[in-house]
Amino acid sequence: MIDVKSAAEIDGMRKACRIAAEVLIETGKNVSIGITTRELENIAGKKIKSLDAKSAFLGYRNYPGIICTSINEVVVHGIPSSQKLKEGDIIGIDVGVKYGGFYGDTAKTFTVGTVSGSTEKLLRIAESSLESAIKDCSAGCRLGDISSVIQKTAEENGFSVVRDFVGHGIGRNLHEDPQVPNYGSRGTGLRIPENCCLAIEVMINEGMWQIKILPDQWTAVTSDGKLSAHFEHTVLVKKNGCEILTKER
Numbered sequence: 158m159i160d161v162k163s164a165a166e167i168d169g170m171r172k173a174c175r176i177a178a179e180v181l182i183e184t185g186k187n188v189s190i191g192i193t194t195r196e197l198e199n200i201a202g203k204k205i206k207s208l209d210a211k212s213a214f215l216g217y218r219n220y221p222g223i224i225c226t227s228i229n230e231v232v233v234h235g236i237p238s239s240q241k242l243k244e245g246d247i248i249g250i251d252v253g254v255k256y257g258g259f260y261g262d263t264a265k266t267f268t269v270g271t272v273s274g275s276t277e278k279l280l281r282i283a284e285s286s287l288e289s290a291i292k293d294c295s296a297g298c299r300l301g302d303i304s305s306v307i308q309k310t311a312e313e314n315g316f317s318v319v320r321d322f323v324g325h326g327i328g329r330n331l332h333e334d335p336q337v338p339n340y341g342s343r344g345t346g347l348r349i350p351e352n353c354c355l356a357i358e359v360m361i362n363e364g365m366w367q368i369k370i371l372p373d374q375w376t377a378v379t380s381d382g383k384l385s386a387h388f389e390h391t392v393l394v395k396k397n398g399c400e401i402l403t404k405e406r
């Protein structure tokens with residue numbers, strides 16, 4: 158069942174998502190050569206605390222981190238560690254927070270120093286596939302419309318979309334119905350109701366779509382060891398489009 162939010166719930170979602178966006182901005186500002194992902198986690202943790210929120214990820218199914226930090230071939234769910242960022246790396250930072258009973262969820266992939274042209278293209282296409290999907294989405298659209306825009310954008314550019322993880326509804330829970338896959342056909346799937354909230358998250362690989370999970374049971378990496386990019390926004394679906402609740406501003 159897709160949950161439709163009341164005016165009061167929408168207000169709660171706006172606040173939680175604003176905080177998630179602020180935390181991602183603050184953490185992203187600190188991405189630099191030599192910093193460890195644990196230092197980035199500490200920065201995120203302080204910011205979350207200063208805004209009176211809680212990490213949505215810490216302890217979720219025993220996840221051990223405050224945020225997810227996914228470097229290079231790590232698709233999602235990279236656990237903060239003593240690993241240092243180096244020139245040419247990319248790092249996906251995923252921030253989920255809980256505030257006032259509501260969840261906000263947003264992610265972005267950042268570059269470390271100068272990256273290659275092909276790496277830049279991967280990030281550009283991944284981000285623009287998310288933007289296009291959001292632009293196309295309004296109440297009455299079908300889930301497959303979102304999925305197909307993302308898949309088409311990625312594949313037209315020679316990239317592939319991850320099948321094993323999907324976007325999701327969000328609200329009083331981090332993960333709610335419906336699932337929002339990044340592959341599918343226009344005109345298929347559920348109709349999206351007005352005033353529902355979706356975390357649309359694209360995970361796009363430079364090579365093959367297949368992934369594997371490392372022995373830590375969290376870290377998802379590309380099977381071929383090539384790069385992967387992750388971008389995510391929580392949106393409110395309205396009559397004539399979407400309001401991006403986790404927008405940077």
Ligand code: MF3
Nearest residue numbers: 214217220225233234251262
């Ligand atoms: N990446 C997931 C999402 O954005 C949440 C991570 S769950 C965690 O929906 F436990 F790994 F943190």
Ligand code: CO
Nearest residue numbers: 251262263264
């Ligand atoms: Co997320």
Ligand code: CO
Nearest residue numbers: 262356358389
């Ligand atoms: Co999410």
